[in-house]
Amino acid sequence: MSLTSHQTLVFLWVFLLATVSFLATPSASAINSFVFGGCSQQKYLPGSPYESKVNSLLTSLVNSAMFTTYNNFTIPGSSSQDTVSGLFQCRGDLSNNDCAQCVARSVSQLGNLCLNSCGGALQLEGCFIKYDNTTFLGVEDKTVVIKKCGQSIGFDSDVLTRRDAVLGYLGTGDGTYRPYRVSGSGNVQGVAQCVGDLSPSECQDCLSEAIAQLKSGCGPSAWGDMFLAKCYARYSQGGYQSNGGHDDHDDDDNDDELEKTLAILIGVIAGVALLVVFLSYFRKYLCEEEKCGK
Numbered sequence: 276m277s278l279t280s281h282q283t284l285v286f287l288w289v290f291l292l293a294t295v296s297f298l299a300t301p302s303a304s305a306i307n308s309f310v311f312g313g314c315s316q317q318k319y320l321p322g323s324p325y326e327s328k329v330n331s332l333l334t335s336l337v338n339s340a341m342f343t344t345y346n347n348f349t350i351p352g353s354s355s356q357d358t359v360s361g362l363f364q365c366r367g368d369l370s371n372n373d374c375a376q377c378v379a380r381s382v383s384q385l386g387n388l389c390l391n392s393c394g395g396a397l398q399l400e401g402c403f404i405k406y407d408n409t410t411f412l413g414v415e416d417k418t419v420v421i422k423k424c425g426q427s428i429g430f431d432s433d434v435l436t437r438r439d440a441v442l443g444y445l446g447t448g449d450g451t452y453r454p455y456r457v458s459g460s461g462n463v464q465g466v467a468q469c470v471g472d473l474s475p476s477e478c479q480d481c482l483s484e485a486i487a488q489l490k491s492g493c494g495p496s497a498w499g500d501m502f503l504a505k506c507y508a509r510y511s512q513g514g515y516q517s518n519g520g521h522d523d524h525d526d527d528d529n530d531d532e533l534e535k536t537l538a539i540l541i542g543v544i545a546g547v548a549l550l551v552v553f554l555s556y557f558r559k560y561l562c563e564e565e566k567c568g569k
């Protein structure tokens with residue numbers, strides 16, 4: 276080898292890090308897709324104490340998202356107007372890694388979108404974040420934030436029956452706390468999620484409302500999204516994760532598969548490289564002991 280052992284080690288380390296970060300983002304594009312965002316009208320002065328509160332709040336969200344899928348923080352001020360609260364909610368199926376990435380992405384996007392705003396909220400496919408100086412923590416809010424419906428499927432009663440079964444299941448309250456719900460029937464799939472500051476009964480109430488709105492608002496559509504301020508319900512034919520009814524479902528899936536295959540391949544290569552380096556060290560060590568080869 277023409278590289279010194281130190282260079283080889285550094286090279287290998289960088290290679291392994293790159294592999295790990297690659298493995299950690301199998302479907303980042305789907306999780307980080309923008310759904311909606313909004314900012315409060317009031318602005319704070321740049322450099323004000325309020326700004327540093329917002330910054331430390333957003334930092335807390337990012338740090339906390341490595342350990343849990345929901346959390347809230349309040350940075351107290353001298354008055355209630357001066358007190359900032361914030362929360363994040365990741366979709367219930369995300370790993371800690373994906374959740375942390377999604378929240379970090381949301382925070383940086385929200386920083387641009389709501390520059391110097393007293394409050395703001397952002398929903399990506401995989402996570403929701405919100406901060407404000409008004410009282411919203413623990414308050415149920417069924418305001419429709421975004422409603423999107425796919426093209427009508429006319430009188431395909433088969434699909435509609437399945438859709439209704441999926442939504443029916445999503446809306447079923449069995450008394451237990453289920454803030455994240457998935458359901459499927461045939462090729463129709465549904466997902467529902469509450470923000471974690473709602474009580475079990477508020478969550479159930481919010482989801483019932485979202486589902487009722489979805490049925491009445493979207494009629495016989497191939498897919499539908501209903502985001503209320505504290506919960507959402509969605510359904511689609513052929514997978515909800517890269518939803519929106521975009522025509523790129525299959526492309527996304529193929530990309531994911533390709534990325535996974537590549538990641539595994541690179542992992543194997545890195546493993547073999549590590550073994551080679553280890554063996555060459557071992558040999559060198561033996562050689563130094565026994566003064567061989569000279």
Ligand SMILES: *[C@@H]1O[C@H](CO)[C@@H](O)[C@H](O)[C@H]1NC(C)=O
Nearest residue numbers: 317319325356357393408409
């Ligand atoms: C906080 O909220 C109030 C309205 O409730 C607003 O007037 C005020 O400017 C906001 N921002 C700050 C930094 O206090």
Ligand SMILES: *[C@@H]1O[C@H](CO)[C@@H](O)[C@H](O)[C@H]1NC(C)=O
Nearest residue numbers: 346347348412413471472473
């Ligand atoms: C906010 O977080 C605290 C501490 O983690 C927790 O005890 C409280 O229940 C949370 N409040 C809401 C509304 O989620």
